[in-house]
Amino acid sequence: MNETDILARVLARIKPDADEHRKMQEVVDHIFALIKQVVSKKDLSGVEAVLVGSAARGTWISGEHDLDIFISFPGDADKEDLKTKGLEIAKEVASNADGFIERYAEHPYIHADFYGFKVDLVPCFGVSSAAHIRSAVDRTPFHNRFVLVRIRGLEDDVMLLKQFMKATGVYGSDLRTGGFSGYLSELLVIHYGSFIEVIRAADEWKPGVTIDINKHGTRKHKDVLVVTDPTDPVRNVAAALVMDKFVSFINAARQYLDKPSMEMFFPVPVSCMDDDEFSMILNKRGTSIVVVLFDKPDVVDDILYPQLFMLHNSLKDMVKRNEFSIHAGDVWAGESKAAVMLEFQVSELPFVKKHTGPPVWAKQHAKQFNDKYQQQDKQDSVLSLVYIEDGRYRVDISRKYLSAADLIRHEIHTCKLGRHVGESIRSGFTVLEDIQVADIEDYSFRVFLKGFFHSISGIT
Amino acid sequence: MNETDILARVLARIKPDADEHRKMQEVVDHIFALIKQVVSKKDLSGVEAVLVGSAARGTWISGEHDLDIFISFPGDADKEDLKTKGLEIAKEVASNADGFIERYAEHPYIHADFYGFKVDLVPCFGVSSAAHIRSAVDRTPFHNRFVLVRIRGLEDDVMLLKQFMKATGVYGSDLRTGGFSGYLSELLVIHYGSFIEVIRAADEWKPGVTIDINKHGTRKHKDVLVVTDPTDPVRNVAAALVMDKFVSFINAARQYLDKPSMEMFFPVPVSCMDDDEFSMILNKRGTSIVVVLFDKPDVVDDILYPQLFMLHNSLKDMVKRNEFSIHAGDVWAGESKAAVMLEFQVSELPFVKKHTGPPVWAKQHAKQFNDKYQQQDKQDSVLSLVYIEDGRYRVDISRKYLSAADLIRHEIHTCKLGRHVGESIRSGFTVLEDIQVADIEDYSFRVFLKGFFHSISGIT
Numbered sequence: 001m002n003e004t005d006i007l008a009r010v011l012a013r014i015k016p017d018a019d020e021h022r023k024m025q026e027v028v029d030h031i032f033a034l035i036k037q038v039v040s041k042k043d044l045s046g047v048e049a050v051l052v053g054s055a056a057r058g059t060w061i062s063g064e065h066d067l068d069i070f071i072s073f074p075g076d077a078d079k080e081d082l083k084t085k086g087l088e089i090a091k092e093v094a095s096n097a098d099g100f101i102e103r104y105a106e107h108p109y110i111h112a113d114f115y116g117f118k119v120d121l122v123p124c125f126g127v128s129s130a131a132h133i134r135s136a137v138d139r140t141p142f143h144n145r146f147v148l149v150r151i152r153g154l155e156d157d158v159m160l161l162k163q164f165m166k167a168t169g170v171y172g173s174d175l176r177t178g179g180f181s182g183y184l185s186e187l188l189v190i191h192y193g194s195f196i197e198v199i200r201a202a203d204e205w206k207p208g209v210t211i212d213i214n215k216h217g218t219r220k221h222k223d224v225l226v227v228t229d230p231t232d233p234v235r236n237v238a239a240a241l242v243m244d245k246f247v248s249f250i251n252a253a254r255q256y257l258d259k260p261s262m263e264m265f266f267p268v269p270v271s272c273m274d275d276d277e278f279s280m281i282l283n284k285r286g287t288s289i290v291v292v293l294f295d296k297p298d299v300v301d302d303i304l305y306p307q308l309f310m311l312h313n314s315l316k317d318m319v320k321r322n323e324f325s326i327h328a329g330d331v332w333a334g335e336s337k338a339a340v341m342l343e344f345q346v347s348e349l350p351f352v353k354k355h356t357g358p359p360v361w362a363k364q365h366a367k368q369f370n371d372k373y374q375q376q377d378k379q380d381s382v383l384s385l386v387y388i389e390d391g392r393y394r395v396d397i398s399r400k401y402l403s404a405a406d407l408i409r410h411e412i413h414t415c416k417l418g419r420h421v422g423e424s425i426r427s428g429f430t431v432l433e434d435i436q437v438a439d440i441e442d443y444s445f446r447v448f449l450k451g452f453f454h455s456i457s458g459i460t
Numbered sequence: 461m462n463e464t465d466i467l468a469r470v471l472a473r474i475k476p477d478a479d480e481h482r483k484m485q486e487v488v489d490h491i492f493a494l495i496k497q498v499v500s501k502k503d504l505s506g507v508e509a510v511l512v513g514s515a516a517r518g519t520w521i522s523g524e525h526d527l528d529i530f531i532s533f534p535g536d537a538d539k540e541d542l543k544t545k546g547l548e549i550a551k552e553v554a555s556n557a558d559g560f561i562e563r564y565a566e567h568p569y570i571h572a573d574f575y576g577f578k579v580d581l582v583p584c585f586g587v588s589s590a591a592h593i594r595s596a597v598d599r600t601p602f603h604n605r606f607v608l609v610r611i612r613g614l615e616d617d618v619m620l621l622k623q624f625m626k627a628t629g630v631y632g633s634d635l636r637t638g639g640f641s642g643y644l645s646e647l648l649v650i651h652y653g654s655f656i657e658v659i660r661a662a663d664e665w666k667p668g669v670t671i672d673i674n675k676h677g678t679r680k681h682k683d684v685l686v687v688t689d690p691t692d693p694v695r696n697v698a699a700a701l702v703m704d705k706f707v708s709f710i711n712a713a714r715q716y717l718d719k720p721s722m723e724m725f726f727p728v729p730v731s732c733m734d735d736d737e738f739s740m741i742l743n744k745r746g747t748s749i750v751v752v753l754f755d756k757p758d759v760v761d762d763i764l765y766p767q768l769f770m771l772h773n774s775l776k777d778m779v780k781r782n783e784f785s786i787h788a789g790d791v792w793a794g795e796s797k798a799a800v801m802l803e804f805q806v807s808e809l810p811f812v813k814k815h816t817g818p819p820v821w822a823k824q825h826a827k828q829f830n831d832k833y834q835q836q837d838k839q840d841s842v843l844s845l846v847y848i849e850d851g852r853y854r855v856d857i858s859r860k861y862l863s864a865a866d867l868i869r870h871e872i873h874t875c876k877l878g879r880h881v882g883e884s885i886r887s888g889f890t891v892l893e894d895i896q897v898a899d900i901e902d903y904s905f906r907v908f909l910k911g912f913f914h915s916i917s918g919i920t
Contacts, residue, residue, distance in 0.1 A: 206821040207851070243851045247820035251848060254826070284843065285856070286810030323785070323805065327814060345783065345813075346806050350746030353805075354787060360707035361666040366714070383744065384914040388711060389788075391667070391703045396745070396914065454844040454856065 003260045007195070010265045011156055014163050016062045024055060024067075027117050031069055034093045044085065046074040048126075052144040054182050057151050059158040065117040070141060072126035079134070083107050086123025093121060103300075106135045130231040142231040143183050150190045157195040161185045163265050164195070168252040170245040176305035178242035180249070187213065187227055187237060202253035207246070272446035273455075275438045281453055282434055287327055288347035290405050291437050292412065294429040296338040297420035304333060307418025311425075312340045314415035315408060323349055324404040332448045338421070339445070341437075341452060347404040352383055357393030369393050405433050463720045467655070470725045471616055474623050476522045484515060484527070487577050491529055494553045504545065506534040508586075512604040514642050517611055519618040525577040530601060532586035539594070543567050546583025553581060563760075566595045590691040602691040603643050610650045617655040621645045623725050624655070628712040630705040636765035638702035640709070647673065647687055647697060662713035667706070732906035733915075735898045741913055742894055747787055748807035750865050751897050752872065754889040756798040757880035764793060767878030771885075772800045774875035775868065783809055784864040792908045798881070799905070801897075801912060807864040812843055817853030829853050865893050 001009075016024070028051055035049040053068035054060035071089055073082045087102070090110035094100035097119070100112035109122040125134045130142040151158065165171035165180050173181035180188075191211050192198045210217075210226040217228035221236040224246040229235040256264050273281075282289065292315070297304060308331035316326055325346040332339045357373075358365035373386050373395045384396035401407035409431050417425055432439060437449075461469075476484070488511055495509040513528035514520035531549055533542045547562070550570035554560035557579070560572035569582040585594045590602040611618065622645050625631035633641035640648075651671050652658045670677070670686040677688035681696040684706040689695040716724050733741075742749065752775070757764060768791035776786055785806040792799045817833075818825035833846050833855045844856035861867035869891050877885055892899060897909075 203823070244848055247851050248848055251820050251826075254823075285812040286862075287812055288810075325783070325785075325806075327812065345809060346785075349805060350748075352745040352747055352787065360711050363663070363714070366711075383916070385916055387914040388704055388708055391707050402746075454847040 001262070003196075006260050006262055006265075007160060009262060010160060010163060013266070014061045014159050015156065016060065020062060023115075024065075024117070027114055027119075028055070028067065028069070031067070031093065031114060031119065031121075034096055035069075035071060035089065038089050038092045042085070042089070044089075046077075046126075047089070048072050050126075050141055050144075052140050056144055057147050057158075057186065058155045059151065059162070059182070059186060061159055061162055067114075067117050067119040068140070069119060069121055070137070071121060071123045072141065073123065075125050075127040075132065075134075077125060082123050082125065090121035090123065105137065109137075139229075139231060143229075146230050147183070147186050147190070151186060154189050154194070157189045157198075158186050160195040160265075161189055161198055164199075164252070164256070165249065167265050167267050168248055170249045170252075173240040174305075175240075175302045177245065178240055179245040180241060181237070184227060184237050184241075187211070187230070191227075199253040199256055202250050203257055205246075205250050207243070270447055270450050272443055273449040273453075274446070277455075278438050278449060279435055281455065285343075285453075288344045288404070289341065289432075289434050289437050290344065290347065290408060291339050291341045291432040291440070292408060292425075292429055293337055293339045293432060293440065294421075294424045295427070296333050296336055297424050299420050301333075303420065304338070305331070307421040308333065308338060308340065310416050310418050311421055314417070315340055315342065315412070318411060318415055319344075319404050319407060322401065322404075322407055323353070324407070328452065330448070330452055332445055334442045334444045337440075337442065337445075338424070339440075341448075342404075343452075344404055349399060349402060351398055351402065352396050353399040355395050355397045357386070357395065359392050360388060361391075366393060373397075405431050461722070463656075466720050466722055466725075467620060469722060470620060470623060473726070474521045474619050475616065476520065480522060483575075484525075484577070487574055487579075488515070488527065488529070491527070491553065491574060491579065491581075494556055495529075495531060495549065498549050498552045502545070502549070504549075506537075506586075507549070508532050510586075510601055510604075512600045516604055517607050517618075517646065518615045519611065519622070519642070519646060521619055521622055527574075527577050527579040528600070529579060529581055530597070531581060531583045532601070533583065535585050535587040535592065535594075537585060542583050542585065550581035550583065565597065569597075599689075599691060599695075603689075606690050607643070607646050607650070611646060614649050614654070617649045617658075618646050620655040620725075621649055621658055624659075624712070624716070625709065627725050627727050628708055630709045630712075633700040634765075635700075635762045637705065638700055639705040640701060641697070644687060644697050644701075647671070647690070651687075659713045659716055662710050663717055665706075665710050667703070730907055730910050732903055733909040733913075734906070737915075738898050738909060739895055741915065745803075745913075748804045748864070749801065749892075749894050749897050750804065750807065750868060751799050751801045751892040751900070752868060752885075752889055753797055753799045753892060753900065754881075754884045755887070756793050756796055757884050759880050761793075763880065764798070765791070767881040768793065768798060768800065770876055770878050771881055774877070775800055775802065775872070778871060778875055779804075779864050779867060782861065782864075782867055783813070784867070788912065790908070790912055792905055794902045794904045797900075797902065797905075798884070799900070801908075802864075803912075804864055809859060809862060811858055811862065812856050813859040815855050815857045817846070817855065819852050820848060821851075826853060865891050 032049045039047045050070040050072050052070055053066065055067050071086055073086065087108050094110045094112035097112035097114045100110050102108055103111050107123065109120060112119045112121060122137055124137045124141070126141070127133055127138055130139060133139050162171060162182065162185050165185060170179035171177070172179050173184070188198045189195065191213050192201050207224040208226070212228040214228070214230045216233045218233045221239070223236055223239055223241065224243050225238040225241050227237040229237050252264065312329055312331050316329060319326060324344060326342055327345045328343040330341055332341065357369040360366055370386055370393065373382055381398045382395060383398055386393050386395045401410065412425060412429070492509045499507045510530040510532050512530055513526065515527050531546055533546065547568050547570070554570045554572040557572035557574045560570050562568055563571050567583065569580060572579045572581060582597055584597045584601070586601070587593055587598055590599060593599050622631060622642065625640050625645060630639035631637070632639045633644070648658045649655065651673050652661050667684040668686070672688040674688070674690045676693045678693045681699070683696055683699055683701065684703050685698040685701050687697040689697050712724065772789055772791050776789060779786060784804060786802055787805045788803040790801055792801065817829035820826055830846055830853065833842055841858045842855060843858055846853050846855045861870065872885060872889070
């Protein structure tokens with residue numbers, strides 16, 4: 001199949017049809033009417049509904065039923081007023097929905113469910129220019145306007161790029177993914193002109209590549225990709241993109257250019273790893289596995305994942321400080337449980353450990369070190385005389401934890417723990433080693449295992 | 461015992477008495493007469509004998525029977541003449557000795573044994589100033605003259621300092637020791653004024669400390685101690701001093717100031733380690749020991765030790781490159797055998813090993829790496845798909861050597877081997893592990909073992 005055919009077939013699967021468009025328009029019209037009604041009842045002049053996001057721009061993908069509807073207050077409205085009255089309006093509108101919850105960003109908003117659509121009702125200030133925004137969300141309508149007048153005729157390309165990014169695992173600027181936002185993908189298409197030109201450009205990208213559509217950027221960014229916000233010269237739209245998602249996109253782009261295929265848009269789902277494969281992998285690799293398993297805190301992913309990453313990094317630092325050596329590690333969260341999994345090259349160490357003291361010429365420190373470690377008979381943990389190596393005092397002492405699992409069991413509380421993960425860990429956790437990890441039967445954990453080992457057998 | 465008493469008692473043991481002085485003078489007179497006789501027989505006008513070194517300066521220690529006698533040719537003599545005729549004279553003189561051998565520095569000289577004295581008969585050019593020296597040894601007579609006129613009254617202090625340095629293991633600028641030369645110890649006493657002032661100064665030394673008695677130094681040196689040669693402004697007399705001997709002297713000086721004792725001049729000899737203690741130490745430490753044992757090449761220490769150090773460093777580099785981890789290491793040479801001994805924190809590793817490829821954005825290298833490792837079915841050694849981590853491609857491959865001893869057994873030939881050690885290794889070597897090391901019964905090896913572990917029990 002040639003590239004044109006492939007893209008046509010992808011679009012046939014992801015482009016919303018007239019029926020889907022109509023349904024969405026009906027829902028939008030309905031909610032707009034509700035907002036108008038509530039606003040007029042409350043006699044709030046100047047407050048109006050604004051549709052933003054991919055629905056407003058015609059760049060959403062079939063089956064995505066997300067609506068971002070902003071309740072825009074006059075630019076000079078009172079901040080407290082917007083907070084209370086904005087939320088009142090949103091709640092009253094949402095009282096007609098199939099259900100709703102209150103969520104928090106810089107100020108509260110409502111997430112509601114209307115006829116199968118997930119709708120965010122977000123109060124904002126309708127300021128006159130992007131330079132005068134009063135809260136972070138006020139920027140969105142400007143993004144909307146910038147994209148709307150430039151995206152006509154490019155909607156298909158944006159849809160193709162979003163689908164390609166989803167398939168590659170790099171779509172979404174949420175804190176779990178650290179990938180490309182919808183707005184970023186739209187700007188890339190506007191800048192490069194088409195899906196395929198974005199792909200060709202990515203094949204040449206290097207960290208630090210900079211795109212400034214308006215040529216108005218005023219700040220240096222250290223991010224891997226810098227796309228100056230056309231509505232804000234100091235902001236990098238790609239600030240949330242992490243290194244490995246950046247290069248994964250480059251890698252996928254290169255593979256696509258080498259051999260385009262439907263599979264690059266619709267990958268075969270990863271299978272899960274059964275007990276036999278897991279024990280075979282353990283034998284084949286010879287490494288040790290340690291999993292810290294605990295109850296998953298009941299918070300949204302954008303709160304959960306940064307805390308899981310923090311725990312992962314803090315555990316890695318701790319085991320390295322203690323001279324164990326790590327091959328790989330990752331975090332997982334299922335329905336009710338969460339875990340950090342570490343694979344060790346070295347998970348056991350001998351009793352003796354070299355303790356490094358000050359340089360011999362650092363007189364004061366040298367004295368303290370010698371005073372402490374020369375009283376050998378008082379300390380069972382001191383295994384040698386103080387000696388000199390590479391200009392410094394050293395002494396052989398006994399290691400407290402001979403295994404990484406033991407270290408983690410006893411010292412996890414000294415790791416950097418986010419609030420919710422910390423609470424969960426303090427209320428209990430399990431450390432599983434090697435074949436014990438197969439006790440976790442959760443299907444999504446078994447899928448995670450398959451990915452963890454980059455297993456060759458996992459692909460076919 | 462107070463310090464004055466200690467120093468008096470040390471001197472009583474190390475200061476040559478009148479009898480010893482007389483005997484030395486007799487030997488010197490005898491050799492001078494022989495040289496005069498040979499020179500006159502050969503009709504070599506302007507060639508004369510010069511006594512240099514500690515014997516000439518009255519700074520030798522009782523029992524040291526080393527004589528440095530230079531056969532000084534006119535400063536403008538022919539280089540080839542000096543080489544052949546100088547050696548002829550030395551050989552003819554030495555034919556009266558109890559035995560002699562030819563040795564090589566910049567040019568050949570004779571090492572002879574006269575009545576129990578070890579005598580170096582060294583041809584040199586008697587140049588008019590140190591600025592005009594024609595071979596490295598020509599500098600020595602200038603050192604001699606500089607010290608002679610300044611050392612009167614300080615001989616005892618030099619002897620004390622030399623004895624203190626011997627006891628500390630830092631005396632000798634040979635390539636095995638990397639310590640303080642006799643000339644250097646004399647300059648230190650001249651500069652600081654006495655033994656105790658040298659000790660007090662060393663207590664404050666830091667790497668890079670610079671002493672320039674003549675204030676004529678013209679060159680920056682990066683050595684840990686810089687003592688500008690009073691007879692040569694570009695030369696650092698302490699260039700051979702290595703970091704750990706430098707700081708060992710600082711450490712000993714500090715201990716002496718804290719608590720002076722006879723033991724600091726005459727330490728209790730280190731005992732040797734028997735089988736029981738060795739196996740107890742292995743159990744207590746939990747580390748793995750690997751000893752590479754081979755025939756000791758029949759060369760002098762100044763040739764042997766640099767090659768042993770080179771092998772030691774090259775082995776350390778190799779095992780680290782292969783991700784094993786070392787706790788300690790040292791070299792040993794006995795009568796007929798030599799060895800490098802390594803103590804490992806990690807001497808065994810799992811089958812799987814992470815192989816790091818190029819950054820994803822390095823297009824050409826990326827392609828080569830992927831081409832090589834994506835044909836998994838062709839390679840049993842590839843254990844995973846190519847994956848991305850920290851911006852680079854990686855792939856899990858199988859490790860060739862699971863143990864450090866195996867690695868060394870099979871790859872020692874790829875290490876940097878000096879000429880003589882290389883020949884010996886190529887003709888055969890043994891790798892001993894853990895308790896097998898106790899197969900080496902050599903007494904000096906057992907003393908070496910005691911020091912290797914800085915064992916607490918080794919001191920009392």
